[in-house]
Amino acid sequence: MSTQSRTSGGVKVGDQAPDFSLPTSTGEEVSLKSLLGQKNIVLYFYPKADTPGCTAEACSFRDSYEVFKEAGAEVIGVSSDSSEDHDKFAKRYSLPFILASDKTGALRKSYGVPATFGLLPGRVTYIIDKQGVVQHVFSSQFAPQKHVDEALKVLRELA
Template sequence: MSLVGQPAPDFTLPASTGEQITLSSYRDQKHVVLVFYPLDFSPVCSMQLPEYSGRQDDFADAGAVVLGVNRDSVHAHKAWAAEYGIEVPLLADMKLDVAREYGVAIDDRGISGRAVFLIDRSGVVRYQHVEEKTGDYTVRPEAVLAKIREL
């Protein structure tokens, strides 16, 4: 299911930063990179999210914000972020409702797949990549930054 060219499904979720984050609050201000990932503290995720977090300044320079999304609790997100130095907000989609709206929920495993969505300032999905397997991590921050620069 491709959402490219469609309005991004809006949501409000609690974040590791202690606030509620609403996707549409970024409209007309910033591009949003949604990074869905299966689990905090898992090996591939523990490489992926710190890598995106480490490029936060580059994303900010490109007019974008990065948001991590998965089904773990805010408490797990906070612990994982502290241990791995992750500074991007991690959103708790504990019932996988948002993952379902984006077509990346793996209900039989109770997790979301690994996927990246780029949403432009007008709230439209401009790029999406869903990994075939949750252990794959092929879309690196540089690739997403290149897509943002094309907007």
Template sequence: MPTTKKITPKAPLKTSKASSASIKPAAAAGNDSLALEGKKAPNFQLADADGKSIALKDLIGKRNLVLYFYPKDMTPGCTIEACSFRDNDASIRAMGAQIVGISADSSASHVKFRDKHSLNFPLLSDPDNKVTRAYGVYKKKKLYGREFMGIERTTVVIDKSGVVRKVFPKVKVKGHTDEVIAALKSLS
């Protein structure tokens, strides 16, 4: 007779101070990032690669914001996307915007990713996926017939006043930076 193994649940993850701030998702957003267009961007406060707490209010006001959500540090698509933003950072800054990346990776992982690829913009850590849920980018995904929850590669352009002006869901990495630059030009 086969034996059954008792499975005990793991202890809940502890949240860092930086990620424990209340997040107000857009009421109509649900799990659809496109529903955010024209609405106030959900507020957040997360730790960057160096552990410094950064809030949405720190990123807007003087500049527009290119907030991009990506699945995982050091993966091929995420590396290409990050390096493309790095290489176009001067053009994006010249249009009055800044770039910030968010994934569920730890700050330590972000340090390695940033340093290995000389990334010149902040990477924020959302280990509990509170912010990715608020922005509607934490979704059910399929890969090789397997279903799992994860971050859908998405970029959100937020204006100086904190209003979401453009959402790019299901981003295809090739040519994406050009799309973002075109969206920023339309804000001028």
């Protein structure tokens, strides 16, 4: 169930990534615009903090975070969890990357992230280059750790 591009009106490869400004686990704001020109972005949407699949995915990103940094990328995880819940999640698992709170689901909607079975928020990773162009889209609800492998493969190709 992996896709290189979105269907049904979502953000796809070659599109300009929608900008955003969201609160993070540290209480600060993160925006795409503030990172453009400096780093490639790994923007990954996940259903809910502290659930088995999301914890496995986050820990995979954590375990490879130095590799992402060496590749000139910043990792941003997004869910509808509150900043406080993200803070607890980040501390509990020593997550060094940014966790952003999309409480209303507006960012998820602007990217066209689908719901699984119409209920569960989707798990999709977008690789956005320094110019803000989407270079890769990977969607797999049931292979959370594969998101890291896919992201690293694409970042190596961009380098």
